Amino acid sequence: MIEVFKYSLKDMVRNRWIFLYTGFFLLVTISLLALSNDLMKVTISMSNIVLILTPLVGLLFGTMYCYNSREFIDLLLAQPLSRISVYSGVYLGLAVSLILSVVIGIGVPMVFYGIFSSEALVPFIVLFSMAIVLSIIFSLIAFLIAARFENKLKGFGLAIFVWLFFAVIYDGILLLVLMWFKEYPLEKLTIGLTLFNPIDLARILILLKLDVSAMMGYTGAVLQKYLGSGMGILTIITSLTLWIIIPAMFLKRILYRKDF
Amino acid sequence: MIEVVNLHKSFKKNVVLKGIDLTIGDQGITAILGPNGSGKTTFIKSILGLVIPQSGEIKVQNQSIKGRDDYRSGISHLPQIASFPENLTGRELIKLVKDLRKGESREDELIDLLNLRQELDKKMGNLSGGNKQKINIVLALMFDTPLIILDEPSTGLDPVSLLRFKEFIKKESDAGKKILLTTHIMDLVDKLADDVIFLLDGNIHFQGTVKQLLTTTGEQTIEKSIASLLQSDV
Numbered sequence: 001m002i003e004v005f006k007y008s009l010k011d012m013v014r015n016r017w018i019f020l021y022t023g024f025f026l027l028v029t030i031s032l033l034a035l036s037n038d039l040m041k042v043t044i045s046m047s048n049i050v051l052i053l054t055p056l057v058g059l060l061f062g063t064m065y066c067y068n069s070r071e072f073i074d075l076l077l078a079q080p081l082s083r084i085s086v087y088s089g090v091y092l093g094l095a096v097s098l099i100l101s102v103v104i105g106i107g108v109p110m111v112f113y114g115i116f117s118s119e120a121l122v123p124f125i126v127l128f129s130m131a132i133v134l135s136i137i138f139s140l141i142a143f144l145i146a147a148r149f150e151n152k153l154k155g156f157g158l159a160i161f162v163w164l165f166f167a168v169i170y171d172g173i174l175l176l177v178l179m180w181f182k183e184y185p186l187e188k189l190t191i192g193l194t195l196f197n198p199i200d201l202a203r204i205l206i207l208l209k210l211d212v213s214a215m216m217g218y219t220g221a222v223l224q225k226y227l228g229s230g231m232g233i234l235t236i237i238t239s240l241t242l243w244i245i246i247p248a249m250f251l252k253r254i255l256y257r258k259d260f
Numbered sequence: 261m262i263e264v265v266n267l268h269k270s271f272k273k274n275v276v277l278k279g280i281d282l283t284i285g286d287q288g289i290t291a292i293l294g295p296n297g298s299g300k301t302t303f304i305k306s307i308l309g310l311v312i313p314q315s316g317e318i319k320v321q322n323q324s325i326k327g328r329d330d331y332r333s334g335i336s337h338l339p340q341i342a343s344f345p346e347n348l349t350g351r352e353l354i355k356l357v358k359d360l361r362k363g364e365s366r367e368d369e370l371i372d373l374l375n376l377r378q379e380l381d382k383k384m385g386n387l388s389g390g391n392k393q394k395i396n397i398v399l400a401l402m403f404d405t406p407l408i409i410l411d412e413p414s415t416g417l418d419p420v421s422l423l424r425f426k427e428f429i430k431k432e433s434d435a436g437k438k439i440l441l442t443t444h445i446m447d448l449v450d451k452l453a454d455d456v457i458f459l460l461d462g463n464i465h466f467q468g469t470v471k472q473l474l475t476t477t478g479e480q481t482i483e484k485s486i487a488s489l490l491q492s493d494v
Contacts, residue, residue, distance in 0.1 A: 003359045007348065014347035071343035075399070078308050079360045080333040259271065260310040 001085035001092075004076060008093025012065075018097050021057055025105020033113050039120040040210075046106060047127050047206045051199055052167060054134040058098060059159040062142020065094050067152050074260055083255045091143050098135040106131065126209040130202035133240055137198050138163075140247045147254045170197045191226045195239045205236055261286045261407060261438045262307060267316035269302055276302045277313070278462040286406075289429070289439040291449045293486060294459035300442045301340060303459065304409055307440075308337055320407070333361060338400035340411040343392075346385030350376070350395045353384070357399050367402040373424050374398065390416040397425065408432060408439045414448055426451055446483040456482075458489055465489060 012018055028049060032042045069090055076086045107128060115124050142159055149155045174193055178186055194200045208228050226232055262284040269277040276299045284290055292300050305311040307318060309325055309332070318325050325331055344353055354367050371377055374394040379387060387395070393416040401408065410429075414422055429452060433439055443449060449456065449470070456473050458466035466473060466489060470482065477485040 003356065007345070007352065007356045010352065011345035011347045069345065071339070071341050072345055074310065074339055075344070076360070077310055078332065078335070078337040078339065079357065080330050081360060082329045257312065259312060260305065 001081075001089045004081070004086055004089025005092040005096075008069075008090045009096055010093075012093050012097035013100070015097070017061065017064075018101060021061075021098075022101040022105045025101060026109065029106050029109045033109060039110070039113065039115055039118040040123065042110075043120045043124045043127055044210060047130075047203075047210075050102075050106070050127060050131045051134070051203055051206075054098075054102070054131050055138040055167060055199055056163050058135045058138030059142045059145075059163050060156070061098065062094060062139035063146045063152075063155050063159045066090075066143050066146030067155065077260055083258075084252060087143070087147070087251070087255055091140065094143075095136050095139050098139060099132050102128070102131045102135065123206065123209040126206050130206060133244075134198060134202055137240070137243045137247070140244060140251070144247050144251045144254070147251060147258060166197050166199045170200070187222050187226065191222070195235070198240060198243045201236050201240055201243075205233070208233075261321060262440075263317075263319040263322075264307075265317045267303075267306060267313050267318065269299075269306060269311060269313045276462050277306070280316070280462075280464060282457070282464060282467070284438065284440070286438055287433070287436055288454035289433050289441060289452050290455050290457060291453035292440060292442045292457045292459060293449065294465075295490065298459040299462045300459055301411060304337075304411055304440065304442065307409065308332065308335065333363075334405050334407055336400050336403055336405045336408045338397060338408075338410045338413055340415070344384040344395070347383055349381050349383055350387070350398075351380040353395065353399060354380075354402070357402070361403055364404060365402045366404065367398055370398045370402055370428075373428060374421050390418060390421075393417060394421065401428075406437055408437055410439065410441045410443075412443055413441065414443060414445050446481070446486065449482050458486070460490070 029042070029046065032045050033039075036042055073086060073090060076089075077083060110124060115121055118124075141162060145155050145158050145162070149158065174190065177193070178190065181189070194204065204223060204227055208223065227236060262282070264280055264282040267277050267280040267282075269275075280303065292303065294300050302311055306313050307320065307325075309329070320331050321334060323331065348356075358365050358367070371380070374397065376391070376394050376398065379391050379394075384392065384395070397413065400410075408429075413425065413429075417425060426448070429439060429441075433452075433454075439452075441448070441452065453470055455469045456466065457464060458473075466476070468476070473482065473485050474480070477488045479485040479488055
């Protein structure tokens with residue numbers, strides 16, 4: 001697995017899309033830093049971009065990479081390696097290169113601008129970790145899609161839909177539910193539903209650390225009450241971990257039965 | 261070397277292998293022939309564990325392959341389509357496969373044989389189809405294994421390389437290895453194969469030596485024999 005990972009990473013870091021992705025983050029971070037010296041504001045602006053972009057790129061890049069590597073994966077599978085170790089190696093190569101993009105594109109400029117001595121350090125660390133966690137989750141879902149559907153068009157379609165669902169549609173549905181049941185106490189339901197969307201989870205975790213929840217009125221108070229405590233944060237982290245473990249288990253199941 | 265009992269495989273509604281029973285000996289070159297879609301590649305992939313059959317058993321070197329990966333260290337496989345990570349060079353790929361399958365390797369012999377030395381440091385994305393196939397051959401054959409499986413090996417090779425490749429395969433066979441070969445080029449069968457398995461619609465239609473094939477069909481060439489096997493069925 002380690003060998004496959006090494007070569008997959010080597011292939012990825014020379015990939016021009018990864019360059020583009022890293023370059024985009026660099027450009028945005030540096031531009032925002034040039035526009036404002038307030039690292040807290042930059043962190044808030046970055047969080048909006050990261051929450052939309054990392055899932056999208058993880059999904060599209062993951063499916064594309066998995067489909068393009070099909071024959072190479074076949075070649076690896078003809079070696080005395082198990083399916084799991086081949087896929088883990090290729091997946092880790094992708095995930096690590098996406099993470100490197102975040103580290104170089106966002107981390108490096110922020111460190112240069114003195115994030116370590118700034119009061120925005122804690123929110124930034126949360127934002128940074130969420131960028132990494134979302135990259136891991138959504139590229140894993142991409143692998144799951146590409147392993148399950150041989151048809152590339154179907155795979156890409158589904159990948160885009162998954163992104164649209166979690167980034168846009170899910171919140172719409174949540175709002176509708178809140179409208180329909182506005183006569184009832186909804187705090188627990190809302191919090192419960194949020195746990196099923198990794199993007200929302202990441203957003204809440206960042207918001208809580210930004211301390212802007214105080215400005216969000218009742219919602220902010222509810223979030224702070226249920227999720228701001230140690231127990232709440234533990235719940236969010238557990239839920240995000242499950243978002244990695246469950247797709248990985250599905251992937252394993254598919255791989256054992258798949259014909260190459 | 262290989263024992264197959266009652267092998268069934270279908271992809272959704274498409275039944276590809278319909279109960280194949282087969283024993284393949286320890287030595288010599290066996291050509292697996294058949295029209296497109298007759299199940300040749302599926303059969304080979306089942307032996308490699310890439311395709312999981314619905315039922316039946318496959319034994320390689322007297323051991324069932326079910327749920328195992330280690331037996332593949334005794335197999336060299338040349339896949340049909342050569343496609344590699346675009347940003348890696350041939351040299352890096354060779355090193356990767358060497359790292360994956362420890363043990364003696366003989367890539368230099370193959371690189372010289374196929375005249376590939378100048379191409380090794382180019383990225384795979386920049387190589388021609390023929391040169392990719394040559395890298396494919398080096399990757400597949402650089403380990404000394406008792407079983408060699410070749411799926412359409414001649415694709416894209418120039419005449420000189422093809423000639424040298426044929427000689428190499430012949431030499432391997434003389435050294436006591438077992439070689440399985442699928443191809444549509446009858447000349448390759450004529451020059452190389454000791455015996456023939458003819459697959460049609462997921463069944464074995466004929467199995468025997470090349471000589472037996474010619475006498476059974478009463479034809480002069482392998483090409484005509486195959487044509488007559490196909491027609492006799494229609």
